[in-house]
Amino acid sequence: MKRGDEEDHRGSGEHRGHSGHSGSGGNGTGPVGRSGRRATLLVLADGRMPTGGHAHSGGVEAAVTDGSLASLTDLAAFLLGRLHTAGLVAAAFAAATCHGIETGRTGVIELDAELDARTPSPAQRAASRAQGRTLLRAGRAAWPVPAGPRAPHHPVALGMVAAGAGLAPGDAALAAAHATVTGPATAATRLIGLDPLAVTAVLARLADDVEATAHAGEAAATLPPRELPALTGVRLDLLAERHRVTALRMFTS
Numbered sequence: 001m002k003r004g005d006e007e008d009h010r011g012s013g014e015h016r017g018h019s020g021h022s023g024s025g026g027n028g029t030g031p032v033g034r035s036g037r038r039a040t041l042l043v044l045a046d047g048r049m050p051t052g053g054h055a056h057s058g059g060v061e062a063a064v065t066d067g068s069l070a071s072l073t074d075l076a077a078f079l080l081g082r083l084h085t086a087g088l089v090a091a092a093f094a095a096a097t098c099h100g101i102e103t104g105r106t107g108v109i110e111l112d113a114e115l116d117a118r119t120p121s122p123a124q125r126a127a128s129r130a131q132g133r134t135l136l137r138a139g140r141a142a143w144p145v146p147a148g149p150r151a152p153h154h155p156v157a158l159g160m161v162a163a164g165a166g167l168a169p170g171d172a173a174l175a176a177a178h179a180t181v182t183g184p185a186t187a188a189t190r191l192i193g194l195d196p197l198a199v200t201a202v203l204a205r206l207a208d209d210v211e212a213t214a215h216a217g218e219a220a221a222t223l224p225p226r227e228l229p230a231l232t233g234v235r236l237d238l239l240a241e242r243h244r245v246t247a248l249r250m251f252t253s
Helices: 034-045 060-065 072-103 108-117 122-142 154-164 169-192 196-205 207-219 234-244
Strands: none
Touching (some): 034 154, 034 169, 060 072, 060 234, 072 108, 072 154, 072 169, 072 207, 072 234, 108 154, 122 154, 122 234, 154 169, 169 207, 196 207
């Protein structure tokens, strides 16, 4: 990683005192209880949080352009496939980052490098880091997020913010899995004029899959970084590269 791409290697993976069970909240006034953690998770998962996700379609715009996503049925299949590939990887790395910060056993830099190796598409890498940078800015406005790369991949940034907010690795995994489907679903609504109520119903039917993906990500959090999930959504990579060279587009990625 270039020197200009990081704020401070010191403290990456070495930060203490942000356990999801006993860490401090953003105001530093005391332990975050179970109810407080749930409320914090809602803030982190809220689509109105300025994380830059509104500018990214997660491959939906390119799929709409090539005609492979044109209906609610297409959207449901697309989201399910995305969840079980990119979503599982994101959930695992978000949870592993949060766990690594809590325990000091794994550095953020190492996790970010491992995730980079799992992202073969340059367009996907750029989009992930852009969202990670924006998420860190928003997170640091609210919570004592530990030091680390200035523009980490989005799941790593999510794990960093979750740790700073006093959340547990499972919370980070759930937020990552949730974002994997909600962002693209919103993009599809805007791009092809789907009924927002019908799209909400699609997301509701995916709830069990989102939860299962989050649990799988949480279970992988204690693995060595190189053993974390490495599933690849080849079509997502191809869509991202195709979108990158498209002249007219609504979304950045």
